[in-house]
Amino acid sequence: MTTSTSAPVTAxxxxxxxxxxxxxxxxxxxxxAVDRVDLELPEGAVLGMLGPNGSxxxxxxxMLLGLVRPTQGEIELLGRPLPxxxxxALPHVGALVEGPGFHPFLSGRENLVRCAAFEPLLxxxxxxxxxxxxxxxxxxxxxxxxxxxxxxxxMKQRLGLAAALLVPRKLVVLDEPTNGxxxxxxxxxxxxxxxxxxxxxxxxxxxxxLSEVEATCTHVAVLHRGxxxxxxxxTELLQAGGSALQVITPDVETALSALRQAKxxxxxxxxxxxxxxxxxxxxxxxxxxxxxGARVFEATRWKTGLEELFARLTEAxxxxxxMSAVDTLDGGRR
Amino acid sequence: xxTRQFGSEVxxxxxxxRTLIGLFGLVLVPIIISFGIWTASDEGEGGGGPPGLGAIxxxxxxxxxxxxxxxxxxxxxxxxxxxxxxxGLAGEAxxxxxxxxxxxxxxxxxxxxxxxxxxTAMSLFAVTLMAVVGIISGTAFLGNDGMMTLSGTxxxxxEGLVRIGLFILLVTFQMVAIGAVALAVSSATExxxxxxxxxxxxxxxxxxxGQFTSLDWLHPFLITTGFPGLIDVMRDxxxxxxxxxxxxxxxxxxxxxxxxxxxxxxxxxx
Amino acid sequence: MNKRKVTLAAAAAGVITGVAGLSLAAMPAGxxxxxxxxxxxxxxxxxxxxxxxxxxxxxxxxxxxxxxLPSLAEIPQLADGKHSARIWTDGNGKxxxxxxxxxxxxxxxNDGKTTWSWNSADNExxxxxxxxxxxxxxxxxxxxxxxxxxxxxxxxxxxxxSDITVDGTARVANRxxxxxxxxxxxxxxxxxxxxxxxxxxxxxxxxxxxxLTNGASEPAGTVGFKEINVGAQDPKLFEFTPPAQAKVTTxxxxxxxxxxxxPELGVEQALQGKDPQIFGTGWDTVVGARIPAEAMTQVxxxxxxxxxxxxxxVSGNWGSGQVFTTKVATILIADDxxxxxxxxxxxxxxxxxxxxx
Numbered sequence: 001m002t003t004s005t006s007a008p009v010t011a012x013x014x015x016x017x018x019x020x021x022x023x024x025x026x027x028x029x030x031x032x033a034v035d036r037v038d039l040e041l042p043e044g045a046v047l048g049m050l051g052p053n054g055s056x057x058x059x060x061x062x063m064l065l066g067l068v069r070p071t072q073g074e075i076e077l078l079g080r081p082l083p084x085x086x087x088x089a090l091p092h093v094g095a096l097v098e099g100p101g102f103h104p105f106l107s108g109r110e111n112l113v114r115c116a117a118f119e120p121l122l123x124x125x126x127x128x129x130x131x132x133x134x135x136x137x138x139x140x141x142x143x144x145x146x147x148x149x150x151x152x153x154x155m156k157q158r159l160g161l162a163a164a165l166l167v168p169r170k171l172v173v174l175d176e177p178t179n180g181x182x183x184x185x186x187x188x189x190x191x192x193x194x195x196x197x198x199x200x201x202x203x204x205x206x207x208x209x210l211s212e213v214e215a216t217c218t219h220v221a222v223l224h225r226g227x228x229x230x231x232x233x234x235t236e237l238l239q240a241g242g243s244a245l246q247v248i249t250p251d252v253e254t255a256l257s258a259l260r261q262a263k264x265x266x267x268x269x270x271x272x273x274x275x276x277x278x279x280x281x282x283x284x285x286x287x288x289x290x291x292x293g294a295r296v297f298e299a300t301r302w303k304t305g306l307e308e309l310f311a312r313l314t315e316a317x318x319x320x321x322x323m324s325a326v327d328t329l330d331g332g333r334r
Numbered sequence: 335x336x337t338r339q340f341g342s343e344v345x346x347x348x349x350x351x352r353t354l355i356g357l358f359g360l361v362l363v364p365i366i367i368s369f370g371i372w373t374a375s376d377e378g379e380g381g382g383g384p385p386g387l388g389a390i391x392x393x394x395x396x397x398x399x400x401x402x403x404x405x406x407x408x409x410x411x412x413x414x415x416x417x418x419x420x421x422g423l424a425g426e427a428x429x430x431x432x433x434x435x436x437x438x439x440x441x442x443x444x445x446x447x448x449x450x451x452x453x454t455a456m457s458l459f460a461v462t463l464m465a466v467v468g469i470i471s472g473t474a475f476l477g478n479d480g481m482m483t484l485s486g487t488x489x490x491x492x493e494g495l496v497r498i499g500l501f502i503l504l505v506t507f508q509m510v511a512i513g514a515v516a517l518a519v520s521s522a523t524e525x526x527x528x529x530x531x532x533x534x535x536x537x538x539x540x541x542x543x544g545q546f547t548s549l550d551w552l553h554p555f556l557i558t559t560g561f562p563g564l565i566d567v568m569r570d571x572x573x574x575x576x577x578x579x580x581x582x583x584x585x586x587x588x589x590x591x592x593x594x595x596x597x598x599x600x601x602x603x604x
Numbered sequence: 605m606n607k608r609k610v611t612l613a614a615a616a617a618g619v620i621t622g623v624a625g626l627s628l629a630a631m632p633a634g635x636x637x638x639x640x641x642x643x644x645x646x647x648x649x650x651x652x653x654x655x656x657x658x659x660x661x662x663x664x665x666x667x668x669x670x671x672x673l674p675s676l677a678e679i680p681q682l683a684d685g686k687h688s689a690r691i692w693t694d695g696n697g698k699x700x701x702x703x704x705x706x707x708x709x710x711x712x713x714n715d716g717k718t719t720w721s722w723n724s725a726d727n728e729x730x731x732x733x734x735x736x737x738x739x740x741x742x743x744x745x746x747x748x749x750x751x752x753x754x755x756x757x758x759x760x761x762x763x764x765x766s767d768i769t770v771d772g773t774a775r776v777a778n779r780x781x782x783x784x785x786x787x788x789x790x791x792x793x794x795x796x797x798x799x800x801x802x803x804x805x806x807x808x809x810x811x812x813x814x815x816l817t818n819g820a821s822e823p824a825g826t827v828g829f830k831e832i833n834v835g836a837q838d839p840k841l842f843e844f845t846p847p848a849q850a851k852v853t854t855x856x857x858x859x860x861x862x863x864x865x866x867p868e869l870g871v872e873q874a875l876q877g878k879d880p881q882i883f884g885t886g887w888d889t890v891v892g893a894r895i896p897a898e899a900m901t902q903v904x905x906x907x908x909x910x911x912x913x914x915x916x917x918v919s920g921n922w923g924s925g926q927v928f929t930t931k932v933a934t935i936l937i938a939d940d941x942x943x944x945x946x947x948x949x950x951x952x953x954x955x956x957x958x959x960x961x
Binding site for chain 3: 600
């Protein structure tokens with residue numbers, strides 16, 4: 001087990017925050033959905049909220065939007081405490097929560113008009129234009145006149161996004177925005193998130209798709225079993241996640257014993273080894289290998305992917321809980 | 335802002351297919367009644383019309399709207415009110431649109447008032463529509479020589495219209511009171527059918543309880559007890575006491591329903 | 605206090621108000637504080653009641669009836685329970701009464717020349733033009749719910765046989781009134797314990813009559829104004845034009861038809877038609893009559909069933925028959941057609957029936 005993942009990685013930010021939670025806890029009856037969530041969403045960031053299903057992502061988002069009252073803890077949204085300040089803060093927040101919700105008997109456009117009627121920041125005269133702009137932005141122009149009932153999953157998702165973007169927002173919260181979208185649709189969502197980021201909006205994206213987060217986010221928060229196990233800037237997290245060296249060698253056994261003697265963690269992988277660089281460096285590893293009599297064909301620096309980081313973070317939790325399966329998996333590294 | 339939300343709510347309700355079907359059904363009632371009384375008159379003496387107000391319908395087209403609303407108040411209008419209340423909160427929750435409104439944001443108390451307004455506006459519209467169709471079909475089938483009252487006096491058409499207008503308001507108020515209680519149920523569930531079933535069951539059970547004289551201590555608490563008294567609009571001069579009592583009774587239900595719905599909405603997790 | 609708490613408190617207050625409103629509506633209206641009025645002697649009050657000239661008034665009368673009478677389709681107001689009626693009078697003989705019955709209504713109007721009786725249930729008007737000394741049955745019916753007329757009758761008939769006192773004051777239909785109490789003298793063999801009459805302090809008009817019987821704390825019957833407005837009434841109220849669609853008949857025609865339709869009316873008519881024989885005086889006056897034998901045999905089976913349902917078979921040295929008992933009156937019908945009735949226990953009737961001719 002690596003030291004870097006045993007404690008949540010927190011990067012305390014000195015810049016202004018768009019949203020912040022402290023000691024958030026929510027109980028539904030006797031089940032605890034979310035506990036001790038301290039989340040910080042820096043202004044202008046694109047925060048990817050990662051976590052398997054049931055990890056508390058949606059509950060946290062609903063509390064951030066004032067939909068759910070926390071059992072314990074504090075929430076600050078755009079500088080206002082929630083839920084008291086919801087009426088001041090929420091007009092500046094666009095949200096797509098728990099899938100798009102619209103009336104099946106209305107067309108996409110009519111649905112947006114109804115949403116727009118309840119937007120405090122949208123003057124009556126601008127409703128029409130705002131609706132058309134939003135439709136255009138999510139690429140629904142062709143289907144806007146059709147009933148929502150007949151929409152595909154992807155179209156529904158786009159309409160939800162359009163509703164969140166009816167007004168220029170300081171913060172946009174997207175819960176699983178690419179659900180049901182084809183690759184082209186996913187790319188468009190990424191582009192929209194990129195545009196929002198470029199325009200200075202803060203974005204909170206929750207997803208269980210790691211590649212999506214990696215591709216679009218500046219910051220990451222990982223939730224697992226109702227609590228934040230890691231958060232911070234994506235690049236920092238990946239670095240702290242530790243790096244490794246991929247070594248191609250035919251003499252795997254020799255190499256492993258040599259490394260073990262030097263107290264360097266390694267495990268067999270593919271045509272060679274994977275060597276952890278924690279507490280050591282690449283030249284030292286290669287030196288140890290060569291001296292130990294292993295032939296090194298190739299050595300490449302292994303960059304930790306988000307997927308691996310995520311797996312490790314969540315596995316670490318499992319390990320702490322004494323799950324034997326994880327122990328055997330990790331056994332090779334010891 | 336609130337007028338825009340009110341407008342949006344009413345437009346939304348009017349766009350629902352089931353609202354339109356419901357209104358169409360309601361409009362049929364006065365037509366069927368007029369037609370029924372008209373055919374009964376061809377069968378000569380007595381006519382065999384319904385008892386009570388029905389006995390003076392013959393040749394008295396202006397009474398059709400009152401008779402229609404009076405009959406519908408027992409079942410049909412509560413049903414319609416419960417459907418609107420059910421769609422208002424439970425239906426929105428079911429479609430996930432309630433969340434959208436709350437993060438817009440619309441404060442929960444305001445949301446309740448928007449829903450209550452929609453309910454009131456639509457109830458008034460439906461009741462008025464029924465009355466207007468009633469006047470037209472009543473006049474067409476049964477003729478119109480002014481309005482004959484239960485007291486045997488004949489009012490001029492203008493006076494009759496005033497009575498009909500009054501009755502429209504009274505019936506609408508009863509409907510809104512029932513709808514407010516249905517809204518309270520609606521705020522506590524995501525299933526519109528539960529709301530309709532609960533409301534209609536209550537109305538029917540109340541009417542059954544009202545039949546038992548041994549339970550007369552209970553009767554003053556039942557909103558349905560107030561329904562028959564509204565017929566006093568058709569007496570001349572109007573005795574106001576029962577009308578006042580019925581309206582107060584409905585007012586109590588309105589307060590209770592709105593209060594409970596507000597409590598539930600404010601404390602609810604969405 | 606934050607906004608959420610304020611909202612919750614307001615909503616809870618709304619619910620509580622609503623529930624309280626319901627409970628208040630369900631509770632019978634309290635009598636309120638009795639007004640304080642200058643003392644008046646019982647005798648002078650009785651005199652004033654008897655000599656008071658009825659003025660013009662309009663009002664709502666509530667009849668609360670626990671007499672134990674079977675409900676009669678003819679006069680629903682006399683069946684057990686609470687009923688209300690509205691009456692208007694101009695003080696000069698013209699009057700209007702509206703007797704609601706469920707969703708229909710009977711209206712009786714005396715316009716000075718004609719008594720109109722309208723029943724919305726059958727869309728029918730009975731028109732009785734006034735002739736000299738003709739009894740006007742519908743008018744009597746209408747007057748039976750007028751507390752003022754009823755009370756005057758009681759006072760006039762029984763004052764000699766009663767102890768009369770003034771027992772405090774009361775507020776009736778929002779008017780101050782004296783409570784005049786007539787208690788039958790000890791020698792009177794009657795079912796009635798006392799009759800309380802609330803007399804308007806200003807107009808000396810009876811506003812409420814309550815009859816209390818022996819052994820009951822609640823009145824067996826109360827007729828009183830719930831609402832009254834004294835003064836000239838809209839003259840239009842005392843006019844009646846039969847509605848265009850209504851059938852108009854005369855009482856004679858109706859009686860003809862009625863006789864065919866309702867044989868039990870024969871008994872009623874026999875009682876009314878023959879000069880009744882009066883036995884005794886005061887509270888224990890007994891009225892007697894003999895129903896013609898043919899009328900007795902004419903009673904059809906279903907009417908007989910009705911009679912049996914409400915009566916008890918009795919017999920004695922006077923013969924045998926059936927006795928019908930309410931809280932305030934007893935009726936004895938002998939099998940041979942003799943009938944006696946009075947506000948007396950049945951024993952008094954058994955003792956009296958032998959005198960019926």
